[in-house]
Amino acid sequence: MREPLRVGIAGLGTVGASVARLMARNADGLAMRAGRPMALTAVCARDRGRDRGVDLSRAAWHADPLALARDPNVDCVVELIGGEEGPARALVEAALGAGKHVVTANKALLARHGMALARLAEERGVALAFEASAAGGVPVVKALREALSGNRVARVSGILNGTCNYILTRMEAEGLSFAECLADAQRLGYAEADPTFDVEGFDTAHKLAILTSLAFGVALDPDAIYVEGISKITPLDLRMAAELGYRIKLLGVAERTPTGIEQRVHPTMVPRTSSLAQVMGVTNAVTIDADAVGELSLIGPGAGGDATASAVIADICDVAADVVRPTFGIPADRLAAPERAPMQRHEGGYYIRLSVFDRPGSAAGIATRMAQADISLESIIQHRARTADADPSGRSGAPVPVVLITYATTEAAIREALARIDADGHVAEPPQVIRIERE
Ligand code: HSE
Numbered sequence: 001m002r003e004p005l006r007v008g009i010a011g012l013g014t015v016g017a018s019v020a021r022l023m024a025r026n027a028d029g030l031a032m033r034a035g036r037p038m039a040l041t042a043v044c045a046r047d048r049g050r051d052r053g054v055d056l057s058r059a060a061w062h063a064d065p066l067a068l069a070r071d072p073n074v075d076c077v078v079e080l081i082g083g084e085e086g087p088a089r090a091l092v093e094a095a096l097g098a099g100k101h102v103v104t105a106n107k108a109l110l111a112r113h114g115m116a117l118a119r120l121a122e123e124r125g126v127a128l129a130f131e132a133s134a135a136g137g138v139p140v141v142k143a144l145r146e147a148l149s150g151n152r153v154a155r156v157s158g159i160l161n162g163t164c165n166y167i168l169t170r171m172e173a174e175g176l177s178f179a180e181c182l183a184d185a186q187r188l189g190y191a192e193a194d195p196t197f198d199v200e201g202f203d204t205a206h207k208l209a210i211l212t213s214l215a216f217g218v219a220l221d222p223d224a225i226y227v228e229g230i231s232k233i234t235p236l237d238l239r240m241a242a243e244l245g246y247r248i249k250l251l252g253v254a255e256r257t258p259t260g261i262e263q264r265v266h267p268t269m270v271p272r273t274s275s276l277a278q279v280m281g282v283t284n285a286v287t288i289d290a291d292a293v294g295e296l297s298l299i300g301p302g303a304g305g306d307a308t309a310s311a312v313i314a315d316i317c318d319v320a321a322d323v324v325r326p327t328f329g330i331p332a333d334r335l336a337a338p339e340r341a342p343m344q345r346h347e348g349g350y351y352i353r354l355s356v357f358d359r360p361g362s363a364a365g366i367a368t369r370m371a372q373a374d375i376s377l378e379s380i381i382q383h384r385a386r387t388a389d390a391d392p393s394g395r396s397g398a399p400v401p402v403v404l405i406t407y408a409t410t411e412a413a414i415r416e417a418l419a420r421i422d423a424d425g426h427v428a429e430p431p432q433v434i435r436i437e438r439e
Helices: 014-025 027-034 065-070 086-097 107-124 140-147 162-174 178-187 202-216 235-243 305-320 362-372 411-423
Strands: 005-010 038-044 060-062 076-079 101-104 153-159 246-257 260-271 283-290 294-301 347-357 377-381 399-406 432-436
Touching (some): 005 014, 005 065, 005 086, 005 305, 014 038, 014 305, 027 038, 027 305, 038 065, 060 065, 065 086, 086 107, 107 202, 140 202, 140 294, 153 202, 162 178, 162 235, 162 246, 202 246, 235 246, 235 347, 235 432, 347 411, 362 377, 362 399
Parallel strands (some): 005 038, 038 060, 076 101
Antiparallel strands (some): 153 283, 283 294, 347 432
């Protein structure tokens, strides 16, 4: 058998420690698959004393990630530090610049600097592999880059953030607060170091930028993504969704439209009977619509140490087997510039929850503004106030929730109607707007 691939891991947190453990536990099987053994020769982590459940005594310890990139006993650098700048970026640039293969789970780094890093990797003839960067343990990168080469992809969509799906699932099922669910997601190792990236939709956007490039053969364009997170979703929205036959999921969607590629991340009402509505907890789901294969869905754990490590190890195995492909499937300089479809032209149904002053003319005024924007309403829901709060005259003017469901319309029409409703003084708070996917 050939000499071992010498692996250096930078970052021994939840995922890094799992990678080290799985490499040790599956050493023989991995060597047979790759045609050569893999040896963990170096690590870089802050806390040397922590027990990570694996013997690291034969690996060199580096305090500085750049020292790991320069270590002559490392052929393949595994970057699990995270973050789009700082040590992670410096490490990956140094490693590729030194002609070393890089395996990373760092979606933020790839979304922002993926094009430059891909060019560098391709110039040096080394691998820049990133299966773990999107949808955790779900092998969607390989699916798009390799298994679906014979297809023209029309749409990639799905649940790409385990933390958000976990939070929404538990809030709905157990009536827990957003804060309690987020704390549990952090404790379980699902959330990013800064969980704002999860709950405000940025993590989903980073992953979507990567999948869009792979699916459509275009350069990464993270600034083109419309992004909204889940932090403003309330228990009332979750109850209304259930009443209306929907469930709320944070979706990332990239699709070809007549005006270009639309990329968007936002909470979405999906029918309760749909397959996406059944995806619970930290699970991710990606659906790809392509001309030859039709519709393909991949579902599995989207976060967590061992699940993410599974994807990292698949990449290390490829490197050991000398698999070096263009980073995003097509050489970086041949990726097309993406045409951006503006969000204002997005078409679909909408859930709009307004806090309406309960007085004569409010509902009529709102309905008029909707009609003026050419929006057709499918339903309007205003529940009677609880008996204790009820105003028998209906003239108290106290704000009450009113939910409107629209037929398909455009984002521009919704924004125009809501601006007028606000200017008319009918509502007490900014509206809650949630897009609906009916298929
Ligand atoms: N914080 C991410 C998530 C980890 O919750 O999905 C996996 O990328």
